[in-house]
Ligand SMILES: Nc1ncnc2c1ncn2[C@@H]1O[C@H](COP(=O)(O)OP(=O)(O)OP(=O)(O)O)[C@@H](O)[C@H]1O
């Protein structure tokens with residue numbers, strides 16, 4: 001589904017990703033861990049197509065297509081979803097209106113008719129139940145005045161609504177209480193299918209207790225320095241990242 | 250006499266009368282320019298009573314002594330007041346032969362707004378064969394109103410059938426010598442709307458100039474007078490969301506509202522005159538004077554406006570809070586794109602006790618445009634316990650446009666409270682990326698963000714107007730980012 005080869009990315013002439021390789025196949029869950037400031041969010045943004053980052057060399061192929069030929073909206077409509085580390089507030093725009101616009105623009109891209117209000121509201125109800133999100137969030141303006149945890153739950157709700165092929169969740173578990181963590185994790189577990197894939201960026205092993213990843217990667221100074229199975233996450237939790245530095249791998 | 254279609258288009262799109270009219274029409278026109286004779290001619294053509302002719306002449310002589318105001322933050326070449334035709338019989342309005350002769354950009358916009366072909370023709374001045382539906386709509390409409398004693402007709406009809414009301418109230422809110430443009434209007438006004446709601450009557454329908462097809466083509470020097478007698482209520486809508494082309498470049502309208510004790514008037518406008526092309530050529534200059542007087546105690550006047558059109562907008566809908574416990578409101582969204590210029594805002598003049606006013610102004614600028622808010626809040630000596638709250642927000646799309654705020658305060662009463670808040674923001678790259686990432690393209694994203702920003706004002710519009718206005722905001726800003 002996704003194949004990244006020897007990727008180099010810069011912002012303002014500062015190289016942040018320095019030769020990264022990653023392959024994600026349908027049905028897989030990959031966890032990416034690593035210290036602050038090593039380029040995890042940068043990687044997520046680059047896959048989504050954010051223009052402030054410059055790919056200086058290397059390639060990203062998504063569903064067999066060079067991703068650099070696709071706009072942000074095309075990538076989204078082709079099934080790439082990014083759960084933001086810092087979701088953005090859009091004052092005055094209701095969640096319903098926002099999601100309806102998103103769903104229908106994606107449908108239009110795929111040549112489908114737009115959902116009418118009745119069908120759309122039914123879809124919303126169904127997904128709200130699935131991810132256990134309350135109406136008092138979906139009745140409000142997009143992320144406006146949401147608490148940190150509420151914003152993260154709202155990202156999961158949007159993911160459920162858009163039903164992506166490749167979901168990248170950037171620290172969606174940070175700042176969550178135990179219940180919210182379970183909501184977020186269950187959302188992923190329920191949406192997991194053989195034909196979709198997840199990249200989960202996290203600092204904590206606890207999320208991976210709920211969502212068992214197929215692979216765990218350590219991103220360090222712009223490269224994946226170690227990959228393993230779920231046991232690697234536990235090892236990282238115990239030992240930190242120090243042992244991976246100084247060429248210990 | 251026959252003209253090539255191309256000539257007609259040129260004439261229409263170039264926005265002046267350079268080629269003149271057909272000869273048989275010239276009979277129905279006053280000559281170019283403004284003299285005392287022009288005014289006598291207009292008044293005679295309309296069979297006006299003597300008092301109105303005198304009123305016009307008084308205004309004309311005053312106008313000759315006045316100079317065009319220059320304080321607004323707008324720039325335009327000098328207006329040739331002596332090269333304008335001040336009277337042309339409405340039925341002789343030049344007509345296009347088919348919709349194909351209309352600016353295709355305009356037609357595209359109509360389609361996006363879902364406006365029927367017949368309606369499109371009417372709005373662009375294409376000859377319409379039969380408007381059977383509209384006629385029948387109009388009749389049922391008038392019947393309902395007549396039963397309640399509501400008078401709703403063109404200004405000219407009111408002059409003929411209700412001269413006493415005109416004499417009593419005309420000029421009460423906007424005196425003949427109020428300002429350069431209002432005074433010009435007072436001298437030469439062509440037609441407009443008149444509305445009287447009798448004591449204790451709640452007008453059950455939104456009154457809309459849109460229905461009054463007969464008086465629809467009176468754009469240039471329009472004059473409207475609305476009187477709400479004791480305890481009455483009316484919601485009045487002016488304009489429509491469809492862009493309206495007009496061969497007259499200068500517009501100077503006057504709207505007056507008077508509310509008696511316990512009465513309420515809600516006045517909503519969607520102004521979408523032709524703004525000129527993308528380079529800023531053509532487009533209407535709109536110099537409007539709108540003012541209401543809350544004359545009786547406990548009365549209320551609200552102005553809600555969505556301004557997206559015109560090359561130049563100069564407009565300050567105001568309320569004089571004369572009675573005690575009166576309320577004045579102004580809710581505005583003003584969009585400027587390309588080379589449009591808007592200098593708009595409100596004046597709230599508190600004279601009575603316990604009076605309250607609210608100003609919510611949302612400016613949106615894009616392209617190379619310039620958007621200014623100008624507002625005056627005055628607390629008179631006797632306006633004890635009065636309050637004003639003003640909030641003026643500006644949203645910038647791009648970095649070639651300008652937003653400015655000019656709030657003026659005059660407080661002569663120590664027991665009154667005036668609050669003012671102002672913000673300037675940009676559509677952030679983060680917000681656009683967030684929308685794009687959900688599959689929403691820039692056009693849709695800007696539409697969403699802008700409508701969210703303007704929500705507090707759009708919510709004040711009558712329902713069906715609000716839905717159209719939302720679409721209109723998005724369309725006005727198409728192509729302004731990315
Ligand atoms: N717009 C920017 N301008 C300059 N530097 C940037 C920009 N965005 C990111 N960086 C830098 O790139 C590096 C990687 O940032 P990134 O957000 O990808 O880290 P991260 O791995 O997600 O960290 P965290 O775990 O704290 O979220 C950091 O040093 C950061 O300061």
Ligand SMILES: [Mg+2]
Pocket residue numbers: 040041042085170171
């Ligand atoms: Mg990060």
